[in-house]
Amino acid sequence: xxxxxxxxxxxxxxxxxxxxxxxxxxxxxxxxxxxxxxxxxxxxxxxxxxxxxxxxxxxxxxxxxxxxxxxxxxxxxxxxxxxxxxxxxxxxxxxxxxxxxxxxxxxxxxxxxxxxxxxxxxxxxxxxxxxxxxxxxxxxxxxxxxxxxxxxxxxxxxxxxxxxxxxxxxxxxxxxxxxxxxxxxxxxxxxxxxxxxxxxxxxxxxxxxxxxxxxxxxxxxxxxxxxxxxxxxxxxxxxxxxxxxxxxxxxxxxxxxxxxxxxxxxxxxxxxxxxxxxxxxxxxxxxxxxxxxxxxxxxxxxxxxxxxxxxxxxxxxxxxxxxxxxxxxxxxxxxxxxxxxxxxxxxxxxxxxxxxxxxxxxxxxxxxxxxxxxxxxxxxxxxxxxxxxxxxxxxxxxxxxxxxxxxxxxxxxxxxxxxxxxxxxxxxxxxx
Numbered sequence: 521x522x523x524x525x526x527x528x529x530x531x532x533x534x535x536x537x538x539x540x541x542x543x544x545x546x547x548x549x550x551x552x553x554x555x556x557x558x559x560x561x562x563x564x565x566x567x568x569x570x571x572x573x574x575x576x577x578x579x580x581x582x583x584x585x586x587x588x589x590x591x592x593x594x595x596x597x598x599x600x601x602x603x604x605x606x607x608x609x610x611x612x613x614x615x616x617x618x619x620x621x622x623x624x625x626x627x628x629x630x631x632x633x634x635x636x637x638x639x640x641x642x643x644x645x646x647x648x649x650x651x652x653x654x655x656x657x658x659x660x661x662x663x664x665x666x667x668x669x670x671x672x673x674x675x676x677x678x679x680x681x682x683x684x685x686x687x688x689x690x691x692x693x694x695x696x697x698x699x700x701x702x703x704x705x706x707x708x709x710x711x712x713x714x715x716x717x718x719x720x721x722x723x724x725x726x727x728x729x730x731x732x733x734x735x736x737x738x739x740x741x742x743x744x745x746x747x748x749x750x751x752x753x754x755x756x757x758x759x760x761x762x763x764x765x766x767x768x769x770x771x772x773x774x775x776x777x778x779x780x781x782x783x784x785x786x787x788x789x790x791x792x793x794x795x796x797x798x799x800x801x802x803x804x805x806x807x808x809x810x811x812x813x814x815x816x817x818x819x820x821x822x823x824x825x826x827x828x829x830x831x832x833x834x835x836x837x838x839x840x841x842x843x844x845x846x847x848x849x850x851x852x853x854x855x856x857x858x859x860x861x862x863x864x865x866x867x868x869x870x871x872x873x874x875x876x877x878x879x880x881x882x883x884x885x886x887x888x889x890x891x892x893x894x895x896x897x898x899x900x901x902x903x904x905x906x907x908x909x910x911x912x913x914x915x916x917x918x919x920x921x922x923x924x925x926x927x928x929x930x931x932x933x934x935x936x937x938x939x940x941x942x943x944x945x946x947x948x949x950x951x952x
Contacts, residue, residue: 766792805838
């Protein structure tokens with residue numbers, strides 16, 4: 521017997537107009553991916569990459585599809601001063617978006633526009649196949665995603681102002697499933713900062729399934745910031761696949777702050793000589809939240825480098841899961857890979873599972889990885905309290921200091937201050 525979740529998604533797929541599914545010549549590819557997802561079903565505890573992500577409660581739920589845009593107060597939309605594309609419950613919201621003032625050489629538009637009016641060759645990335653049996657959510661995304669952000673930056677263009685991708689969840693008369701597919705392409709030597717917000721405009725319990733594909737040509741530089749602060753009832757499945765050519769640089773910062781169930785897979789392929797990746801992040805599991813983050817860094821070329829700095833916080837009965845996987849392939853001589861994952865347990869009932877994995881098949885490499893799980897320093901806490909700082913405030917200060925290193929990688933001072941405010945707003949709730 522199939523799961524109610526998959527039954528509901530089958531009904532959604534069958535109800536979509538054939539013209540929308542076939543747009544861009546993708547009809548057969550969408551059907552193949554959807555059939556594969558149904559055939560293999562949701563991954564269970566026996567699937568190694570999913571053993572720490574419980575899906576039994578989710579698979580018993582049913583989700584509909586949102587077509588209409590609810591009313592949203594523009595003042596509540598993040599990134600108000602940035603060029604942005606906004607999607608509400610997976611539907612493009614042009615009235616909330618801003619695409620003016622972009623420099624020559626930058627194309628920013630919704631995927632739905634590309635599918636309606638663009639060349640089919642521009643949509644070929646949507647035909648990508650996901651062969652692994654446990655890639656169910658990626659397959660569902662390939663079958664059902666009809667919108668998302670597309671940004672293409674021409675060779676040599678350096679975009680000074682960050683661009684924003686905003687995904688909002690709002691009440692829709694029932695729980696809905698949202699599938700969004702995004703593409704970021706940077707030409708040779710291009711530079712861009714992308715800020716991705718996934719947030720709640722109001723309480724809801726939707727399912728959000730998003731996938732970002734990023735392609736960086738020779739010497740390109742992409743700074744990618746992601747803030748996930750969905751509603752406490754939502755379920756979030758996010759995946760980012762980045763491919764880097766020679767001398768390309770991908771700098772990544774993630775704040776995992778929301779949702780009842782959150783899982784993010786970050787896959788970075790260092791395909792060209794001298795490619796570099798940096799990934800910093802904070803995962804926060806409080807209440808009964810489950811937060812799962814998986815990194816997979818693939819060194820496939822010589823002289824590549826990755827630096828990974830992650831901090832985890834678990835309070836109440838929350839559970840945090842971190843997997844930091846680094847693969848250095850044969851022939852990737854001169855590679856350097858460093859992973860630091862430190863975690864704080866802020867409650868006797870909280871749990872954190874950390875898995876640093878380093879696999880080396882090359883010579884003359886530099887590699888290190890470390891993971892710790894501990895509690896706040898009682899001596900530091902006593903020192904602050906002896907100076908008149910209330911216990912809750914003292915715990916919040918120490919927790920903020922523990923996470924501060926994550927934001928040091930952000931060069932833009934205004935953006936760094938904004939993210940510091942996002943983090944600071946949540947920490948007192950966790951550290952109290």
